[in-house]
Amino acid sequence: MKMRSAIIVGATGLVGSELLKLLCESDEYISITAITRRKLEYEHPKLTVKIRSFDELGEQDFDFAHELYCCLGTTMKKAGSRSEFEKVDFEYPLQIASLAKKRGIMHFIVISAMSANETSSVYYSRVKGKLEKELTALELPQLSIIRPSLLVGDRYEFRFGEKMGEYILKVVNPILIGPLKKFRSIEGKQVALAMKVIALHGKKTPVSIYESWELAKLEMPQPEQVVEEPISREQLFNWDKKIKEEPLPLDEEVVFNKSKFREIKEDND
Known part of the structure; x- marks a missing residue:
């Protein structure tokens, strides 16, 4: 079995923290590096933590890895202004992708949003759509774009709006069927698992987009069991x-x- 290495940027968020634990406890990965702005509470023998200012990231901060998982994201309330919001949700991911390409990292996996569209009238969706367009233009060796719907799970910080949306969707989810199924909320743990599956068994096209309903179905394939025929x-x-x-x-x-x-x-x- 080929042992892999990975870099996670944004390991303190809902999906990033779940992904960090998942990869560290995985048999497929031997080395995980988390690039973060603050110290992590989680520790593991496979884990190396690099505390960095994202405004000063350079090539020297990125070692070789098979995949780079970008889980950065914030809210307008937390960012405080549009310029700060775009810095976290647009500028940093684009800068990190460019550095990953220079370092020879073959697969860049990034969390976007279900509503991403650069022509959207909604500011949040427009920023995410702009990010997807610019990442595609970089011509990375392989780019996988993750588009989850509303993320649910235990966060480090309380977000009232998202908690209300999470509660409502938990009630509404069962009746969202057919074309409306794509609007179902999704667990952060499931998105983290889906990202790992995509890294190991996903599409091999230069640019792949995974919608929320696809992410909800992804799971690690079961190892094939070799059945030996009995000797007559x-x-x-x-x-x-x-x-x-x-x-x-x-x-x-x-x-x-x-x-x-x-x-x-x-x-x-």
Whole structure:
């Protein structure tokens, strides 16, 4: 089995923290590096944490890795202004993707949004759509865009609006069927699992987009079990074949040499 290495940027968020634990406890990964702006509470022998200012990131901060998972994201309320929001949700991911390409990292996996559209009238969706367009223009070796719907799960910080939306969607989810199924909320743990599955078993096209309903279905494939056919009695006791087979020659070192034995005997006498 090929052992892999990964870099996670945004390991303190809902999906990033789940992904960090998942990869560290995975048999497929031998080394995980988290680039973060603050110290992590989680520790693991496979984990290396690099505390960095994202405004000062350079090539030297990125070692080789098979995948770089970008889980950065904020809210307008937390960012405080549009310029700060765009810095986290647009500028940093684009800068990190460019550095990853320079360092020879072959697969960039980024969290976007279900509503991403650069022509949207909604500011949040427009920023996410702009990010997807600019990342595609970078012509990365491989780009996987993750588009979850509303993320649910335990966050480090309380977000009232998202908690209200989470509660409402938990009630509404069962009746969202058919074309409306794509609006179902999705667990952060499931998105993290889906990102790992995409890294190991996903599409191999240069640019792939995964919608929320696809993410909800992804799971690690079960290892194939090799079933050995039982040996029949006829094969086990095929005496005719054994008789016809010529006996293998004995190693000359173990063949009894009478003349040599006689010489040794005479010398001893």
